[in-house]
Amino acid sequence: MSGLSEDERLWLLDGDQSFWRGMWRMVARGYNRVPVVAGAVPRLGIPGVRFTDGPRGVVVGTSTCFPVAMCRGASWDPAMEEEIGRAIGAEARAQGANLFAGVCVNLLRHPAWGRAQETYGEDPVHLGVMGAALTRGVRQHVMACVKHYALNSIENARFTVDVTVDDEALHEVYLPHFKAVIDAGAEAVMSAYNSVNGHWAGQNHALLTAILRQEWGFAGFVMTDFLWGLRDPVGSLAAGQDLEMPFRQQRARHLPAALRSGQVAMADVERAGTRIVAAQLAHAATPRPPLAADVAACPQHRALARRAAARGMVLLRNEPIEGQAVLPLDKASVRSIAVVGRLAGKPNIGDKGSSAVRPPVTVSALAGIRSAFSTARVTHHDGADRPAAARAAREADAAVVIAGYTAWDEGENIAGLDAAAISAMAPPPLNHPLLARTWASLVAVAASRRLIPGGDRRSLRLHTRDENLIQLVADANPRTVVVVITGSAVVMETWRKHVPAILMAWYPGMEGGHAIADVLTGAAEPGGRMPMATPTDGGHLPFFDPRAPNITYHRW
Template identity: 30%
Template sequence: MTLEEKARQLGHTAPAIPRLGIPQYNWWNEGLHGVARAGIATVFPQAIGMAASWDAPLLQRVGDTVATEFRAKFVERRLPDGGSEFYRGLTVWSPNINIFRDPRWGRGQETYGEDPYLTGRLGIAYIGGLQGSDPKFLKTVATSKHFAVHSGPESNRHREDVHPTPHDLEDTYLPAFRATVTEAKVESIMCVYNAVDGVPGCANSRLMEDYLRKSWGFKGYVVSDCGAAANIYRPDSLHYTRTAVEGVALGFRAGMDLICGDYRNNMTTEPENIVAAVKAGLLPEAVVDHALRRLLEARVRLGLFDPQLPFAHITAKDYDTPEHHALSRQMAEASMVLLKNEGDLLPIKGDPRTIAVIGPNADSFDALVGNYYGTPSKPVTVLDGIRARYPKSEILYVQGTGLIGPAELPVPDAALCVDADCATPGLRAEFFKGTNLEGAPIETSVQPNARFEWRGDRETSARWTGTLVAPESGEFGFRFASENGYRVWVGDKLVVDEWGVGDAPSILSGTIMLEKGRKYPLRVEGFQRGQRSSQQLVWSTPGSGGDQAVAAAKRADLVLFVGGLSARIEGEEMKVKAPGFAGGDRTSLDLPAPQQQLLERLDATGKPVVLVLMNGSALSVNWADAHIPAIVEAWYPGGEGGHAVAGLLAGDFSPAGRLPVTFYKSADQLPPFPDYRMAGRTYRYFTGEPLYPFGHGLSYTRFRYTAPKLSSAQVSANGSVEMSVDVTNSGARDGDEVVQLYVTHPGVDGAPIRALQRFERVHLKRGETRRVGFTLDSRALSVVGVDGARRVSPGRVDLWIGGGQPATRTGLPVAAGAAARLDIVGSAILPK
């Protein structure tokens, strides 16, 4: 290859080189919880929900299924030269194994929670499923991201310089990455936007060479987070180097192999800067060759140069299948966490005559899918699930409130007309090629409303114009429910502008005062990238209150309030104008005020209320814990989520999900969000009383732990010991238990309060007893010192094996379990 050809291969849009038989390839694919952004696909629960299953074998099955769907999508749209387009390749930028150190982080939903050990085991499982077990070929390439110290705030992620202590780096931030490299043999690593100890993550040789390649033996390739290479030099970012050429050269010399561009830098993948860096003597061409070799090796191991594609049994139809839907439902059921069940309100007894289903997430597509998602062909909302599970009951549905404001409903067709005299109903629609409404329209028509069901995967923008007739006087709110950017004008006012350039807009709305019967010019604009779902104009009206919801509750025998958050208000760099939210992150952990107010009104009716939370991070539902008899954490449960929620409520299965994060009583219990020190954070270092602790989750049955036994009362520093216990299902029905083993080093500096070191989810029939045992090795018994060294030291170790942590808060059921004491003899220093 020429130098110029090599440089172009080092960006995520690698062009074909026909004379060498190299097809074009787009490296960018998202697979956090299913194939994302490539049209119809099976959507599994969001990553944080799958983590709540505490079921590594099940997660590996999910990863294998996701890999099958990636293969099917690749075959479906494979280019004539054998290459791939955007979101159609086999290199998957998942899983996200960053530690969810602070619940205010909007992207924490993408992670496996706050614990390094749990995160590592689940990451290994998902990677194993994605990459497969074929001795020659990779099913897909998995990517551990974002390496290595990254967890918000979103608003400053392109400028942030974080300084973890040596202890926290080794004890919290690196273990999961180490596990996915040394055990799962992950083929790809993604470097971060931010700087670590003054050096941009994608130019940080300490991370990429010293740890990743030398200490851990990583053999794969490093890809930049999208736009992170430009952060090295951009003046409005880290500006670590003066010029782009210097920045790109530094990144490749430090260990980066592939550049992903982004919308902030016009998707540039820097080929001209790579060439210039080599010609200026800043970047040896041998470094370019080494990076290119790693990338081509990955494509070879995917079978992309073989005459016969590997995994040939996977066809273009092997996605969104009934079997995959069933697995999505199984995982959704496994992820459900029963937080509270006072008076055994759940499971629901019999078929209630009337059920009121209320709340902003009750019939919400957004609340099913979280972020980084595909398009489920038949999404089942909670409302859908309740209707299907209780066909004999009268189901009363009222939204009642929005997530952070009034309830929003589609603007009715009757309120719209084409011209000022309103002689013709509807709106004039114009569609344009590309995302900027440029050039002549490729299609014009009169349509009933500003609605658009997305079809195909081309980039399109649209404009609807006409007249709006106000049905009443007062303040109206407007939003264009869309997967990408939008703007709405009413009269001469730009009511809301969420045009943006990113992938997932917020639910930003704007308000305007209107007079009943008056006609207002209306203009709605939006654009769309890729295959997503539908778009429509929605509004809140002056009468959008909770009165209808309260009236429905009074008629009902049972009230289900389905609230929480969505990825439109917590997520990646977004606009959210509401108290408690900032740039995709949160400033408060409380249930948003409009939801809290309606929940209190529903409780005041005296009817039994079940609170179903759908969210990707912890919520401080203190009032609900004190007043609402039953609370379910459903996360963002995927395309089959509504069936899973309904099944839990009905008692079709016994819930066994466990929290992968601590639910705090308030953000005031936490250190400042930008502080990356772990002191006072997560169950390992938090000394206060939580609302619900890490590992918590109730069941419809009971478990008993007896006869704990150690294989030896003493263990050498380089040895191992087994702890086992009899676990009995002593309740009235079959169910799963999540057996958790925690290790405590009393009085040892640097040691966490306790640390999860082993776990297993087991199914036990009513009355069944099973012996469950775990082996603890030197790493499981080690402690990291203030100097960052991991040591096994002589002394006492306390062990706890049970259905949760040994400590809890006042008023919360105590987890069953058993304790033991172990003595370590000798000492050892372990490799980093």
């Protein structure tokens, strides 16, 4: 720190771009198309944190879109997850990043959570093993960041909810997986938006200092979640928050004056800066061979994505028809297939928020089936014309219904933004209370009219039109397979006993269509097992209120 000026020391503690310039580029180019840089000091050769998001792959540039983490969690295969981590790390480094912030291990408390697809399941041991495996792989190329610390498992209320939890539940259920990832070497931790026991996670001394550093011995750095992850730019520094992301926001406005007035000690500034720079230096000190520019979405990584998708698919049901199980479908004897459903031909790879990867191409279920059954007659009906769909199913040797969700049904969502968070985030004049309240009201109205995608799921059942279509096709063809596209558990009681075969395919990534066809034909074994309990009725689950201002988390 002695070689840095006071301005440079403060520069280390937030993103490098100004708020308005950064926001304009994000709107014009899209989120995280290039690495988000924080704390670069070229004069001293400090590269800065160069951030890419995840966890489906590298959000920067054009990258391999792997199956969502929930699909990979269903594989229960840490060796494969470490292999995926190596691929992700290589693609991140090749595209200019030095930190991958896609090790998401938030525990799935309820399957309606909108971002369930980004984590591995509901068990802390399972989460820790899989997250640690991803971390080991990623760190062969870039630094790893685990998120969202902690107790972040409601999407709609994530900016406002206060989670109350006792020490027993906190340490036995909601934190062990974070520690497992840190023990695997993660250099960074991203704090959550929500409040824990009355204190915002981004400035929560108990979480960031007492547990993370004093109890666990974490020596890396902590960063905020983006834009709205910090409420107190001054007090957060002493609490253990090192880096405000992604732009020069509150700290750039408030820390210089706070330092002059004595509200902030230079020792706190230097401590945070040292953590951030030390992690970069330690990473840079490890020699790594150069990477080819075309490693991103290369054939080897696409093949891994295809294998991982099939490995995580769960065959929930496979009953015999005329003495033989419906799956696998014999390519030699199946002459015609009816593929039914509005999602069949869509590149449906999951959430459109911060985890959205931009692959060069995506193979839909329909395209994968047509490729696998190249000599058969494959017809497609989206289900809008119900008699036509039933007729196609009746005339085919087998019928495949593709049903489930899209990014409009579940995923990241900003509908819960409150005026206080907006006011804290933005510089003048946008931080004026009246403007902040107006913005929050407009967001709330848009969300109520379903103009904003994502959020927590409104139901654990499929859409009524999908359930009706499944019944229709099953009545028309006894050899009906239902492929479910989802990020979490689905209640299937109204239709599951009416179809002989059900395949849980999750959001299977850019090669998902080929992987689905691999499983349908028997070219690949559906190796997955459910990483969460699936209820027969939503009433069997813990209480869940997506708009809760406060909630208590217990051990179950």
